[in-house]
Amino acid sequence: MISDANRQTPSTEEAVRACAIRAKQSCAALERAADTDIDAALRGMAERLPVARHALVSANEEDLAAAVSAGMSPALQDRLRLTGPRLEAMAAELRTLADVAHEPRNKVLEERSDGLTLLERRRPVGVIGANFEARPNVTLDIASQFLKSRNAGVLRTGSAALRSSRAVVEQVIAPALREAGLDPDAIQLVPSENRSAAYALVSLPELIPLVILRGSGESTRDLGREAARHGVRTLAHADGGGVLYVDSAADDKAVHQLIADSLDRLGVCNRLNLLLIDQSVYDERLPGILQVLNRLGITASLPPHTHPRGYEWSLDPKRAATAQFIDAYTGSGVFWNSTTRLLDGFKLLRLPEIGINIDRVPGPRGPVSFRDLHLRQYMVVPSERLTS
Incomplete structure (x- = not known):
C-alpha cells in the first residue's frame, strides 16, 4: 500500500511526465549518434568535473549542512560527500568508460541455406528511469551508463542530494552533451524533493518502460510493486550487504x-x-x-x-x-x-555500474552496466544485402 505521503500529486506527476517527454524527444537522435560522439560526451564530462569543482563542492556543502541539521548518520553523510579525490575518481571512471569498445549493434547468428541471414540486433530501450540513493556520484554513474547504451534517462535522487545532483547535471552533463553535438535533454533530473515523484516515475509505461530502483528496504520493494501494477519493468536493488x-x-x-x-x-x-x-x-x-x-x-x-x-x-x-x-x-x-x-x-568489471541486481530470475545479475541496457531484436535479411 502507498502511504498518503507518497501518493502522487498533480504537480509531481506533471513534473516527472514533463521530464520524460523531453527525454523521449531525444531518443531517435541518440540511437543514431556515432560512437565517437557518445565517447566525446563522456570525455567532456570528465574534463568538466575539475573545471566545475567549486560549483559542485559548494552545492554539496549545502546538502551536507542540511543533512547534518536533519540528523543524518555519519555513514550516510560519507556517501553524500563530494571531495577532491572523489571527483578525480569520477573523472577517471568516465574516461575508462569512454575507452571501452561499444558493443556491435548487429551480430550474424546464421547464414541460412535459403539465401537468408539471421542477425541479432541490439536496440536501446529508449527512456530509462532511475530512482537512487542520495549519492551525487551515482547521478553521473547512471547518466554515463545510459548514454553509453544510447538510452535517454529520467533520474530521481534522494532529496538530500538534490542540490549536488542538479549541479552535476547543469555544470557537467548537459554542457558536455551539447559540446559533443548531442541533445542535452537526453538526461533529465526530476526537480521535486517530494518522494511521491518516485511513484510517478514508475507509473508511465508509455514513456518510461524500464526503471532502475536502487536503495534499500521496504520502500524500494514497494516501488517495485507499484511499477508492476502499471506495467513498468524494473531492475531492483533493494537489499545490500x-x-x-x-x-x-x-x-x-x-x-x-x-x-x-x-x-x-x-x-x-x-x-x-x-x-x-x-x-x-x-x-x-x-x-x-x-x-x-x-x-x-x-x-x-x-x-x-x-x-x-x-x-x-x-x-x-x-x-x-x-x-x-x-x-x-x-x-x-x-x-x-x-x-x-x-x-x-x-x-x-572495470566499468561504472547502474546498480547490483540480485533477482533470482533470468536477466542481468550482479553489477549491471551499459551492456545490459538493450533490447534484443532478431532480424532476417537476404544474404546478398549483407555483401552489397
Missing part, C-alpha cells in the same frame, strides 16, 4: 584484513553486513575479530539476532570448503579470499 564466511582453517591475519577491507566505507551496499564463523572455531576466533571491529569503531551485533540477516556474497579460504560452498551458493556473486567490496561495477 556482503557476507564473509570464516572457515575453520582460515588464517587469522587474512580474516582480519578482509574484514577491514570490507568495511572501508559504511554507506555502500557491498560493505560487510554478515560475518559467519565456523562453529568449531567460533569461541577461538571471535575475540580477535571483535578487536578488529572495535578498532574500526563498529559494534558487532552478536547472536541470538532479532533482526533479519542480509545475504549476497560469501568468502571461503579453504579449497574443499570453497568448492562445496561455491557449488551450493546461488547469489549474484561469489568470491574466494576476496573482499565483499569487489561486487561493484568498477572494482569487478
Whole structure:
C-alpha cells in the first residue's frame, strides 16, 4: 500500500511526465549518434568535473549542512560527500568508460541455406528511469551508463542530494552533451524533493518502460510493486550487504584484513553486513575479530539476532570448503579470499555500474552496466544485402 505521503500529486506527476517527454524527444537522435560522439560526451564530462569543482563542492556543502541539521548518520553523510579525490575518481571512471569498445549493434547468428541471414540486433530501450540513493556520484554513474547504451534517462535522487545532483547535471552533463553535438535533454533530473515523484516515475509505461530502483528496504520493494501494477519493468536493488564466511582453517591475519577491507566505507551496499564463523572455531576466533571491529569503531551485533540477516556474497579460504560452498551458493556473486567490496561495477568489471541486481530470475545479475541496457531484436535479411 502507498502511504498518503507518497501518493502522487498533480504537480509531481506533471513534473516527472514533463521530464520524460523531453527525454523521449531525444531518443531517435541518440540511437543514431556515432560512437565517437557518445565517447566525446563522456570525455567532456570528465574534463568538466575539475573545471566545475567549486560549483559542485559548494552545492554539496549545502546538502551536507542540511543533512547534518536533519540528523543524518555519519555513514550516510560519507556517501553524500563530494571531495577532491572523489571527483578525480569520477573523472577517471568516465574516461575508462569512454575507452571501452561499444558493443556491435548487429551480430550474424546464421547464414541460412535459403539465401537468408539471421542477425541479432541490439536496440536501446529508449527512456530509462532511475530512482537512487542520495549519492551525487551515482547521478553521473547512471547518466554515463545510459548514454553509453544510447538510452535517454529520467533520474530521481534522494532529496538530500538534490542540490549536488542538479549541479552535476547543469555544470557537467548537459554542457558536455551539447559540446559533443548531442541533445542535452537526453538526461533529465526530476526537480521535486517530494518522494511521491518516485511513484510517478514508475507509473508511465508509455514513456518510461524500464526503471532502475536502487536503495534499500521496504520502500524500494514497494516501488517495485507499484511499477508492476502499471506495467513498468524494473531492475531492483533493494537489499545490500556482503557476507564473509570464516572457515575453520582460515588464517587469522587474512580474516582480519578482509574484514577491514570490507568495511572501508559504511554507506555502500557491498560493505560487510554478515560475518559467519565456523562453529568449531567460533569461541577461538571471535575475540580477535571483535578487536578488529572495535578498532574500526563498529559494534558487532552478536547472536541470538532479532533482526533479519542480509545475504549476497560469501568468502571461503579453504579449497574443499570453497568448492562445496561455491557449488551450493546461488547469489549474484561469489568470491574466494576476496573482499565483499569487489561486487561493484568498477572494482569487478572495470566499468561504472547502474546498480547490483540480485533477482533470482533470468536477466542481468550482479553489477549491471551499459551492456545490459538493450533490447534484443532478431532480424532476417537476404544474404546478398549483407555483401552489397
